[in-house]
Amino acid sequence: EAGVAQSPRYKIIEKRQSVAFWCNPISGHATLYWYQQILGQGPKLLIQFQNNGVVDDSQLPKDRFSAERLKGVDSTLKIQPAKLEDSAVYLCASSPDRAPNYGYTFGSGTRLTVV
């Protein structure tokens, strides 16, 4: 079974620039999550999709972050404009349904550095 694919692996941008990350979940997984993991911290949920609908985006800084899930499969996360504090690893995860006891499958993440 192929894992969760993310790209790019690394990105360095200047503050106030924009950036986009892409995620392809495991085939058939209905639920997709974007997490932000700042160095030395645990992952923090940004947004959760069920198919192509948003279930929870309460922790997404909507003034600068946006996300969409195309046709209930791939997803993109965008930051515009970026701030220094956005430097983090952005992790995408998917699961067969909302049941937490199945566990999430995470991708390797995109490491963003804002300078």
Add this chain to the structure above:
Amino acid sequence: QKEVEQDPGPLSVPEGAIVSLNCTYSNSAFQYFMWYRQYSRKGPELLMYTYSSGNKEDGRFTAQVDKSSKYISLFIRDSQPSDSATYLCAMSAGYGGSQGNLIFGKGTKLSVKP
């Protein structure tokens, strides 16, 4: 007070040692408890999960949940250098919507020396 507290370490042990990793939490609604292992520059991978209180064993790993104390533990027996990673506890209140979302601890960085 953060919802989930985890000592970030780092923790260094000799090969073969028993390792104890712990988390405390404040939200009594949490019912699902998980441990993830994260190698450097990789995403977290699920190691153990338990529902409600009790113990669960899988090979060298044992997870314990004490809901009365709001305390969870992961024990690693006969630790190996390949166990060197960051261990994240995570928990959720249940199914569906925001109830099923995971709240993570900061992670404990473990190093097992040969």
